[in-house]
Amino acid sequence: MDILKKTLDEMNFSFSSNEFSEKARKNGLSKREVDNGVIASFLHKNAVQGVTKRMWRKHNGLTSDKKLSDKIMEAIDLLKSNGYKVLKPVTDWIDV
Numbered sequence: 001m002d003i004l005k006k007t008l009d010e011m012n013f014s015f016s017s018n019e020f021s022e023k024a025r026k027n028g029l030s031k032r033e034v035d036n037g038v039i040a041s042f043l044h045k046n047a048v049q050g051v052t053k054r055m056w057r058k059h060n061g062l063t064s065d066k067k068l069s070d071k072i073m074e075a076i077d078l079l080k081s082n083g084y085k086v087l088k089p090v091t092d093w094i095d096v
Helices: 002-010 016-025 031-036 038-046 065-081
Strands: 014-016 048-051 055-058
Touching: 002 016, 002 038, 014 016, 016 031, 016 038, 016 055, 031 038, 038 048
Parallel strands: none
Antiparallel strands: 014 055, 048 055
């Protein structure tokens, strides 16, 4: 477990599970532990999964989700004020 904590500390704020696995192996994690899913369990408890299943970001105790949401809204406002169009995917459920 110390190897995984050390590895997480060495990672950038945003990283892929492949990068994490490679660095954990260099830090001494065995292939058997990797194959047993130790990394996945650790990441689910100690990091936030990104947009894709393989991307992760560290928990940031200094920044709450509200502050992150505010920053995203500021970025969207900046883009819109410069003529960009910002879209988000919408899924609707329709009665068949």
